[in-house]
Amino acid sequence: MYRTLPEMDAALADCRACPRLVAWREQVARDKRAAFRDETYWGRPVPGFGPADARLLLVGLAPAAHGGNRTGRMFTGDRSGDVLFAAMHAVGLATQPTATHLGDGLRLLDTRVTAPVHCAPPENKPTPDERDRCRHWLVTELELLAPTLRAIVALGAWGWQALLPALSAAGWEVPRLKFGHGVRYPIAAARPGRAPLELFGSYHVSQRNTFTGRLTPEMLKSVLTQAISAARR
Numbered sequence: 600m601y602r603t604l605p606e607m608d609a610a611l612a613d614c615r616a617c618p619r620l621v622a623w624r625e626q627v628a629r630d631k632r633a634a635f636r637d638e639t640y641w642g643r644p645v646p647g648f649g650p651a652d653a654r655l656l657l658v659g660l661a662p663a664a665h666g667g668n669r670t671g672r673m674f675t676g677d678r679s680g681d682v683l684f685a686a687m688h689a690v691g692l693a694t695q696p697t698a699t700h701l702g703d704g705l706r707l708l709d710t711r712v713t714a715p716v717h718c719a720p721p722e723n724k725p726t727p728d729e730r731d732r733c734r735h736w737l738v739t740e741l742e743l744l745a746p747t748l749r750a751i752v753a754l755g756a757w758g759w760q761a762l763l764p765a766l767s768a769a770g771w772e773v774p775r776l777k778f779g780h781g782v783r784y785p786i787a788a789a790r791p792g793r794a795p796l797e798l799f800g801s802y803h804v805s806q807r808n809t810f811t812g813r814l815t816p817e818m819l820k821s822v823l824t825q826a827i828s829a830a831r832r
Contacts (some may be wrong), residue, residue, distance in 0.1 A: 604743050608646035611717060611736050617729045620718035627664045627719060641671035647713030647740060648672055652747045654709050654830040655692070657683075658737075658762050659754045660803065661716035661725055668719035670700050673712045679804040683712075683754075686819045690827060709830070713740055715761035723805075730761050737762070741769035745793050750830035752822060753778070755803030771796060780814070781822060783829075797829035 601607035615621050628642025645662040662668045666677030674680035675698040684705070688696035694706045716725040716733045725733075741748070751766075753759040759778040767773040770790030776782075778800050786796040801822040802814040809815075 601739055601743065604647075604651040604740065607736070607739055607743065611646050612643050614644045614717070614736075616732050617718060620716075620720055620725070620729060623721050624664075624668050624719045627668055632665045635665060635669055638669060640669045642668060643671070644717040645671060645673055645714075645719075646717065647711055649707040649711030650709065651711075651743070652709075653707070653711040653744060654747050654749045655711070655826055656741075656744060656748060656751045657710065657712045657754060658751060658758045659712070659714040660758050661714050661723065662719045663723070664719040670698075672698065672701055673714060674698065674804075675703075675705075676700065678806050678809075682804045682809050682814075682816065682819070686816055686823060689816075690820050690823045692823065692827070711740075711744065713737065715758060715765065734761070734765050734768070737765040738768045741765060745770065748796065749794060749832065750797045750799065750826045752799045752801055752826050754801050755805070758803070759800055766796075766798075769793075780818065783825065797826070799826045799829075 625642050628640035645667040663677045666680060667673050667675060670676040674683050680698050684693050684698045685696040687693040692708050692710045698705045715737050716730055753762050756778040763773050770793045772787040772789040776784050780800060780802045782800040784798045786798050788795055799822050801819060802808050
C-alpha cells in the first residue's frame, strides 16, 4: 500500500481511527501543561523516526501526552526520552544525548524508533481494541524495513506483546516468547525477502522504572550494545 516509510509516515500522521485517542490527544494539545503553554502542540499521531534502511528497531508503547504528543517525535521532550537518548548516544546510536524538539539536530544512526500505538492514550494505557486497530501501521513499517532490519529491542512487556503478532503478520515465524529484561530470541523468516532477526527485551524507560532503579542506564546500554552487535552481523 505504501512504497516508502516517508509516505507511510505522512498518512499515519492524519489517522483518526480511534475516537477516544483522537479526543484525548487534541484535548491535551489545547489545554497544554503550564510549562509548555507558549508552545504549539503536535496533537496528532506520532510516526516513528530514523533512517529507512535501519538495521535496528526500538519499539516502545505510545507517545507521551506532553512528550511526543507535544513535539511530534517519539520519546522527545519527556523524561523517558532523556534516559533513552542518553543511552543511545553513549553506545553510538544517536548523534546527541538529548531530544527536545523536531529541529534540535538529533539524528539516529542505523536505528529507527517506533511504537505499536501512535497516539497519546489517557493514563498511558491504550485499550486492546486501540492497539489492534493501530497494528497495521507497525506491520507496514516492519515490511518496509525488512530489506535491512536485523534486530529489534522491545521496551517493556506491553510493547513486546503488541510487537509479536505484528512480526508474524509481516512475515516472520514467531513462537510464544516470554518477555524479560535482557532476554534474547532468534526469529526465523517465514517469507521471501525476510532475514532472520534477533529480538531483545528491555524494561521500558518509564519514570517508574528509572526512578526506582529497576532500569538503570547501564542495564539499558547493555541491551542496546548486544542489539547493535546482532544488527551489524
